[in-house]
Amino acid sequence: MAEKVLMKGNEVLAEAALRAGCRFFFGYPITPQTELAAYMSKRMPKVGGTYLQAESEIAAINMVYGASAAGARVMTSSSSPGISLKGEGISYMAGADLPGVIVNVQRGGPGLGGIQPSQSDYWQATRATGHGDFQLMVFAPSTVQEMADCAFLAFEKADEYRMPVMILADGMLGQMMEPVVLPEPKADLPDKPWATTGHQGKREHNIVNSLYLQAADLERLNNERFERYEKIKQTEQRAELFMTDDADIVIVAFGASARIARSAVVSARENGIKAGLIRPITLWPFPTDAIEGVIPHAKALLSVEMNMGQMVDDVRLVSAGRVPVEFFGHAGGIIPTPAEVLAQIEKLNGKAGA
């Protein structure tokens, strides 16, 4: 059994990436992901890897594009405003079917926003990170342990499906310290026969490209990509269920807000209210199956988020009017309190019982 160590969330993302075989990191300074890049700058030279501080977020993501095209496991990290700048490169990665891991340690927005924790990039991560028809796989860790697990898994899934994968954390998870068991270093990395590594006179030339000037070609590639997305939706949904079996009031919450929601659920149960929590671990694919599972007995669903109400859209799409769906949240970097969430549960329970 591996040893437990006490580490900061941002540093755990970096260490887990190294253990997943990531040897190339391209970043640009931004709060509150700072420790991740600093950790990489310290460790990469010691493990024969490359840490490069790019001239911009745009350059950084395009370096990710290049390193991925060259066949490497590669990561970049940023926070909300920086992710907006990376949107271009992420779209190109999707269009060229390139794997890569992008970390967003979210802060409040829009614009320069603030530097306090937020979940206000849910729409950006799951709907439109960049232009064009594409999806990212999006992992939403809720503990420092899960930061490690998700970072490791993100590289596996990125290579498996040849697509960019995002880890959607926030400033609270990035800055907090918790005990963590780090993953065992990955020994064998997958072959990438499509990579532009130089043909050595042994094969046709490889091309990494997202330009298709013939409409029929471009549509065919979009269709193929969406067939892959459909498979991912069927096989890669991840969620944690907490006290949902008999729950009347089911909270849906991810990341940092799920930690608060969990406390509120425990308090509600102590007060005799049958509350439960569905905690999406993948935001795309959204865990529709888990939510579908509570629809038959739930009297109300409550999406708790650190934004103005974004994931609630996806919860409503699953419910499709069968069960009322409410939202509670704070924006700007304010973290909801367990007491506030409990009050919402009690209110919904009152309505449902009436």
Added chain:
Amino acid sequence: MATEEKVIFERPHALLPVITNYCPGCPHGIVHRLVAESIDELGVEGKTVGVAPVGCSVTATDFFGCDMIEAAHGRAPAVATAVKRVHPDNVVFAYQGDGDLASIGMAETIHAATRGENITVIFINNAIYGMTGGQMAPTSLPHQVTQTSPYGRDVSTAGYPIRVSELLSSLDGVAYIERVTVDSPKNVRKAKKAIKKAFQNQIDGVGYSLIEVVSTCPTNWGLTPQDAFTWMRENMLPYYPLGVYRDVIADGFESVAAAAAQRAKDCPIAAGEGR
């Protein structure tokens, strides 16, 4: 008498036998050939990775026989940087136009150069955005009429053209910069020598090399190919003089690191004192 066949001219192996999409009279074909000849002569096609830009040469991925990557607009230096970092023994080149390299991609250009990335950049300067139909470029000349400077480039509002070779030659990471053109057999030969040297520098680990090719756009300039070369000689070459703008080898250094150390010799921390 037995006839003996001797091949005196053929398509370079690194240039694929495909029809390009370039307009008649466009110098891209000449420059592609010079790049491919250099790759052939240096025997590096199998370990070469090219990065194409956004612009007329966006489809160059289909024309070169080496592995190729299509980059986003202006981002080729960032992409090339990473490819080279992953495979330092590969030969990596970026092929870019003036809008791509000097406008939307200027940050990537300057920073790849100042980092001394050991890559080769081929820069085609024809003073116009060709693929999108002839808009004003960062290198369009004062008073030059384009689709988006219909009364001529007014420097009081549009500013002055960027002279890329001059600008980059001040950076410590730069090993070699030469401005060439391909309007005559003599100049084509000089351009070939420069391009091959820019690849050789990379193989030798000297540092960042860029060859600026002053070029034409007969289609969007509205001139015949020969008249376009005449206009280029009369107007562009006085503004963008041909020649070597930086060559650390000719200056007696083995690499950009040696040249930079010499320039900063009076700066204790840069010289590494007390480390």
